[in-house]
Every structure is written in C-alpha cells, then in structure tokens.
Amino acid sequence: MTTSQPVPTAADADLHARLEAERDQARARVAELEVEYEQLLGNRDVIQEDRDTTRRILEEARGALAAAERSLAQEAAGDYGRCSECGQPIGDERLEALPDTTTCRDCA
Template structure:
C-alpha cells in the first residue's frame, strides 16, 4: 500500500469515526426526558458541551473531506497558500492540513 493510500485510509477511518460520534451526540441531545428544573439545567450545561464537540467534529469532517478532494485532484501534500510540499512529519500529525508549517503560522 502506498503512503497516499495509507493516508487516505486513515482519513476515511477518522471520517467514519467522527460521523458515528456526531450521530451519538445528536441522539444524546434529543434524549432528554426530565421534567425537574434542576436536572434540566444540568442537562442543558451538558448539551452545550456536546454542541461544542459536535461543532468541532463538523469542522474536522469538513477538513478531512477537503483533504480527500485534494487527493483526488492530485494536490494532496502541497500547501494551498505557497505551493511548497508539506512535510511528512506535519502530515503524520495533521493528515488533513492544507498548509505547510510556514504558512500555518
């Protein structure tokens, strides 16, 4: 398996995980049945945390899909800002990054 195929598999696995996690978050947000005001307040605080996690997950999903599109276009691993190659070390840490280290600053 080539490095690109390995990275694609990693991104697709992460995408599947995030998609499942977002479905779990949606189910949790829809599951409150409590009538007690104190419990509702506690649940609402938890909902805010879940909503932030969901937003973060959606952002990561968008970045992963963009990286997969760059792979399909033959542009993966090339900085979208300056056109330099993105280092393997950086791609190991952030496989969906569109920026080289210099442009990410």
C-alpha cells in the first residue's frame, strides 16, 4: 500500500515564499547589526550604553532569525499553522500578523 503526499497548492508556495523572505530579511538584519556592533566595540569613543543597546537589538534580531527558521522547519514538517499547546489550527489572520507564532489566540 502506497501513501501519497499532498499536492502542493499555490497557497503553499506563497506561504513558503513568504517564510523564506522573512528568514532572508532576518539574516540580512543580523549580518548588518553584527558589523555595526563589531565597529562599536572597536571604537573607544563610543559610550558603553550605545554598545549595550546595539547588542540588545542584535540579540532580538537573532531571535527573529531563529523564529523564522523554526517556522520554515515547521512548514517543511507539515506542522506550520498548528498550535503547539492545543493542536488546533492557528487562524489565518493571526498567522498573517505573526507568521512565527506557535500558539492560537486562545492559548496565547
């Protein structure tokens, strides 16, 4: 007995492209901030508060990149859009607003 894989739809392709675009934007932001942070570290005229602020922004950007990569992994596994708490589908509007969310509105 052979099981067939679901046929990808245009909506699946659009979702995948959107998730990849978000991941690529997050990667570019992380790379940009890493360069900026390294420059700040090497400049003795920059106050520590500026370094700390840039470091925090860089950490947030790395978190966004990790979330985008998780979303792509979930999509590849067929789990994207399913609540990690209750297992129910996450609403399309919520996913549109928060593409890396892992919980439905009720469980958030």
